[in-house]
Amino acid sequence: MAVTKNRPAQPPLVVHLIYRLDFGGLETLLVDCINHMPPERYRHAVVCLTDYTAFADKITRPGVELYALHKQPGLGLGIHVKLFKLLRRLRPAILHTYNFACAEYAVPAWAAGVPVRIHAEHGRDAGDPHGLNRKHNFLRRSLVPWIDRYVPVSHDLAGWLKEVVGIPAAKLELIMNGVDTVRYAPHLPAASMPWADGVETPGAARPFVIGTVGRLQDVKDQATLIEAFALLCAGRGAARGDLRLAIVGDGPLRERLARKAQDAGVADLVWFPGARNDIPQLMRSLDVFALSSIAEGTPVTLLEAMACGRPVVATAVGGIPEVVQDGVNGALAPARDPQALADALARYVDDPARLAAHGAAARERIERHYSVAAMVGAYTALYGQLCNSKTTFKEITQPCAES
Known part of the structure; x- marks a missing residue:
């Protein structure tokens, strides 16, 4: 040998x-x-x-x-x-x-x-x-x-x-x-949002986009986010057409969530693009990132959104409050509480200055700690x-x- x-x-x-x-x-x-x-x-x-x-x-x-x-x-x-x-x-x-x-x-x-x-x-x-x-x-x-x-x-x-x-x-x-702060950075190009069924009208003002990214499963509780979005749209009259919700990801609950959006009367404003390979670009297309989970560690998608300079509205579960500083770089709400989530989202829809300030603070926190x-x-x-x-x-x- x-x-x-x-x-x-x-x-x-x-x-x-x-x-x-x-x-x-x-x-x-x-x-x-x-x-x-x-x-x-x-x-x-x-x-x-x-x-x-x-x-x-x-x-x-x-x-x-x-x-x-x-x-x-x-x-x-x-x-x-x-x-x-x-x-x-x-x-x-x-x-x-x-x-x-x-x-x-x-x-x-x-x-x-x-x-x-x-x-x-x-x-x-x-x-x-x-x-x-x-x-x-x-x-x-x-x-x-x-x-x-x-x-x-x-x-x-x-x-x-x-x-x-x-x-x-x-x-x-x-x-x-x-998170990779080079790939997930605010100044890079964003993705186009090809909303289903021709929701966007050529020449119309850009809608306010709320988005989430994650596997469509019970622990992420996207059903509560859809309920919150419906509450946000309610009472805004024609202005509801200025809002959009993007639920990016795939999983066993996709059809059920699509039916929930239909039943809530917001299916024309909700986009289910499935799993995507262009998450950094999609994050930069959002105005606010939302996470309605009932349990979490330190969610990667939340870090990615913050690295892209997006404020976060999320449930106060697991390690999320360690990252999201309520009133500084985002807002926290109780789990399974669609009204509280809707109220937190409304504060960003109605206050562009808050949106910009919290987005910048989100990016800074990721650069320093994550x-x-x-x-x-x-x-x-x-x-x-x-x-x-x-x-x-x-x-x-x-x-x-x-x-």
Whole structure:
């Protein structure tokens, strides 16, 4: 058997385990981390429990391999075996899992000899918006021996993991989400808004555009936003035609939300363009960004909108109040309260000076506290710290023998 000597060691491999690589905020963060992390520090691979979509094309870093395990609904115990075998073959230094559906796979990663296991919590779902499900929290807690670090993306999530779930403080590492402030900047071109059914009349004044971006699912509660928009339009007479609502994204509730807009009498003013690849341009086409979620970590789309200089009207849930300063760069409203949301939106519709001032303040806050550079730097530092603390790390990064 011949052994090739003096072959340069490759950077350590990070395997990112995600439920599905599709259009969404968490997925955008994952792609941004891969694209912006120094290539000499780490290599990357993405493993999807289910599958991936064309969103994977946003990974511009060369050499990133994608794997789909095609997990079916249910326990899927065979997936543990498939992942174990894949990890034994890839020999990563780090497994980085995302959200509750992927947490349990830290165990087969440990069995496969992966030295570092990191689990990130980016938010909670509609079925358990406050994170009080005892069974789920017991599982999170029982995984502590196999997970080196839990990464919450907001102070709210960090407090919940420590106080409610019971994760030891020594295993928590707060890393705030970040956004690319170069791509998401106010001065760049905006997208045209081809409203359905010829709503816009040639030569007419530009309408006031309220918009949201996100997967159309229960936790985002776009139904409340549609109700709020209908309330905003009510009583404005002919002036209602100066308002528009753009609901960008796709998901299981799309048809139901379209029917809700129809039933509320505002279907002619609401646009459902589906999933889009031109989110920065669309953000710059909005006047106000709205988010009606019932649970959140630190929403990426909110950061993107603020980076584009747009004030935000959002529900005061999860990590949102950490980013949106009520009366400074946006407005906060209680969850599932369409009237409060409508009132907050009206203050921007009726006050152009407020709109401009809060938009500028939004951009400034992102530049100071939520840049992609800061986020990637924090993950790079965490990877290095944990790898250096593991005695098996050197084995993972050494060149393999060749026959």
